[in-house]
Amino acid sequence: MRLLHSSGTPLHVSYCTNVHPAEDLDGIIAQFDAYAVPIRDRLGADVLGLGLWLAAPVAAALAADPALRARLRGELTARGLEVVTVNGFPYRSFQDPVVKHAVYHPDWTTRERLTYTLDLARVLADLLPDDAARGSVSTLPLAWRDPWDAAMAGQAARRLDELAAGLADVESATGRVVRVAFEPEPGCVVETTEQAIAHLADADHDRLGVCVDLAHLACAWEKPADALGALRDAGLPVVKVQLSAALETAEPEALREYVEPRFLHQTRTPAGEAADDLDEALDRRLPGPWRVHYHVPLHVSPSAPLAATTPLLREALAELAGGPEPLCDHFDVETYTWGVLPAALRPQTPGQLADGIADELDFVRAELRHLGVEA
Structure with a gap:
């Protein structure tokens, strides 16, 4: 969806397709029909934005073949869909039965991560609507924290210099600006806003910035105003915002039904005690309250004694879009x-999943309207 900030700046609101498992072009196009078109229809939107996820093999194929890129753009346009942002965090196999730590590989010490990200930038440059100001690619926060040493930090810094140069080449070749956003996440080298500022201090801030994931921000127990103010003071742009809500509770035993084998669910307390997964936190009996890296639907509240960090999401939206100028437009x-929610909450059909995602987007649209943003 496109919304209009009171300043006249278009705000692009999308949903991320990494919720779907397709990793080849035909499968990706099929998911447009199964999910994206029904979501657009349910919202009554002329155009629906997708935060497109492309696994590394299909990204490479598209980057190498202008005809394939033209086909993908045509398929999007024919369905009233558009892409201004791409999720480049998962490299591949993100909906496998077990993902866990594999999602952090390859990391930013490797050429594979650099190549994948520049492939995505080349693809996105050709998918961008003609009137879009720029595109964005979100990526992992350098690496999982262990192992990490000075040599790896130096290698990652060199990769980021190569990334900025590659993005400049994309702009020179296509006339389109694509920026890359590093996404702080619990357990990673870059977990907090302060760490993002430190690790990206010497990066090219015209092309590289931060993806603020609001569930991650909540799990770090950061306040949106403080985090966004620190980024502004450091001159580090908010390239992209991921609208997400984490689980929160003062009664951790109520979280047992959320233990599942696919994703990591890092758990944090306000005192800084941490576990890398929910089952570990339960076994260690960390003192509450907890916030858990478990993205829950934005538009519904879990049953007590559980809650979602939706109040923090509202605070963040007010900071991001409630002022005279938006701090981000993606x-x-x-x-x-x-697909891993407790069974009673899990969609059972494609139509139910499309309904749930549409409800989330409608929730976001209503929250932004409350801030004076026009639909």
């Missing part, structure tokens, strides 16, 4: 965990 709903 907003992507990223609830990739629909």
Whole structure:
């Protein structure tokens, strides 16, 4: 969806397709018909934005073949769909039965990660609507924290220099600006806003910035105003925002039905105690309250004694879009965990999943309207 900020700046609101398993072009196009078109229809939107996820093999194929890129753009346009942002965090196999730590590989010390990200930038440059100001690619926060040493940090810094140069080449060749956004996440080298500022201090801030994932921000127990103010003061742009909500509770035993084998669910307390997964936190009996990296649907509240960090999402939206100028123009709903929710909450059919995602987008649209943004 496109919404209009009171300043006249278009705000692009999309949903992230990493919730779907397709990793080849035909499968990706099929998911447009199964999910994206019904979502657009349910919202009554002329155009629906997708935060497109492309696994590394299909990204490479598209980057190498202008005809394939033209086909993909044509398929999007024919269905009233558009892409201004791409999720480049998962490399491939994101909906496999077990993902866990594999999602952090390859990391930013490797050429594979650099190649994948530049492939995505080349593809996105050709998918961008003609009137879009720029595109964005979100990516992992350098690496999982262990192992990490000075040599790896130096290698990653060199990759980021190569990335900025490659993005400049994309702009020179296509006339389109694509920026890359590093996404702080619990357990990674870059977990907090402060760490993002430190690790990206010497990066090219015209092309590289931060993806603020609001569930991750909540799990770090950061306040949106403080985090966004620190980024502004450091001159580090908010390239993209991932609209997400984490689980929160003062009674951790109520979380047992959320333990599942596919994704990591990092758990944090306000005192800084941490576990890398929910089952570990339960076994260690960390003192509550907890916030858990488990993206839950934005538009519904879990049953007590559980809650979602939706109040923090509202605070963040007020900071991001409630002022005289927006701090970001790319907003992507990223609830990739629909398929691992407790059975009673899990969609059973494609239509039910489409309904749930549409409800999330409608929730976001209503929240932004409350801030004076026009639909």
